[in-house]
Amino acid sequence: MTELPAPAHIQNVPPALLNTPPVRQDNGFEAFYTVEMMRVSAFLMNLGASPYEAADATHEAFLTLLPDKWKSLEHPAAYLRKVAYRMYLRQASSRLLPTDAVPDREGGTCPVELVILTDEQQRMVDVLAELPPAEREAMAWHLDGFSHEETAEFLGKNPAAVRQAYCRARARLINVLGLKKEEAETDE
Numbered sequence: 046m047t048e049l050p051a052p053a054h055i056q057n058v059p060p061a062l063l064n065t066p067p068v069r070q071d072n073g074f075e076a077f078y079t080v081e082m083m084r085v086s087a088f089l090m091n092l093g094a095s096p097y098e099a100a101d102a103t104h105e106a107f108l109t110l111l112p113d114k115w116k117s118l119e120h121p122a123a124y125l126r127k128v129a130y131r132m133y134l135r136q137a138s139s140r141l142l143p144t145d146a147v148p149d150r151e152g153g154t155c156p157v158e159l160v161i162l163t164d165e166q167q168r169m170v171d172v173l174a175e176l177p178p179a180e181r182e183a184m185a186w187h188l189d190g191f192s193h194e195e196t197a198e199f200l201g202k203n204p205a206a207v208r209q210a211y212c213r214a215r216a217r218l219i220n221v222l223g224l225k226k227e228e229a230e231t232d233e
Contacts, residue, residue: 074115078107081122084189085129091185093174094133102132123199126189130182172221180214183207 082103089099106129115121173181186196186207193211197204218224 074111077115077121081125082107084122085125088126088185088189089129089133090170091173091188092130092133092181098133098136099129102129102136105129105132120195120199123191123195126186127199169222172218175221176214176217179206179210180217183210184214184218187211 085103085106086096086099089102090096094102103125106125109128110118110121110125115125118124173184176184182200183193183196186200187193191199193208194204196202197207200207
């Protein structure tokens with residue numbers, strides 16, 4: 046089976062966070078934020094957001110979880126992604142092009158600095174942006190580690206529809222990225 050390149054965020058996640066299990070609510074909001082901030086930002090980038098739009102929408106989504114709503118949710122990570130995506134879509138409809146450069150501000154760390162894409166990862170994000178919305182959404186949830194059934198449940202869709210959108214997206218990505226050609230060349 047032909048493997049797709051790693052999603053945009055895999056190589057940029059610090060090794061300590063890469064294979065961390067989902068954070069339990071009793072571990073504290075700080076731990077949840079630390080693990081999920083970069084993951085959700087990358088998730089939104091896979092859905093077409095710029096790094097700055099992704100970070101902004103993710104922060105807005107985190108605000109909806111405070112002060113204690115995140116403890117009462119059965120699936121806070123999925124809820125966070127769904128809200129962040131909605132925040133991103135709202136940004137897109139009200140976006141104005143800035144005429145001046147965004148000033149650098151002192152203090153704090155910007156999660157965007159942690160999500161620097163390699164050329165291959167940027168190509169993958171660009172190719173994902175060319176997919177139809179349903180396929181891009183199914184692929185982004187899959188790249189973020191959710192099963193088709195979980196994605197369908199969180200989005201209120203039929204699991205077969207999510208699976209079909211994923212299969213179509215995967216076929217398009219393999220074709221666009223030329224992965225079948227490479228596989229045929231290595232066999233010869």
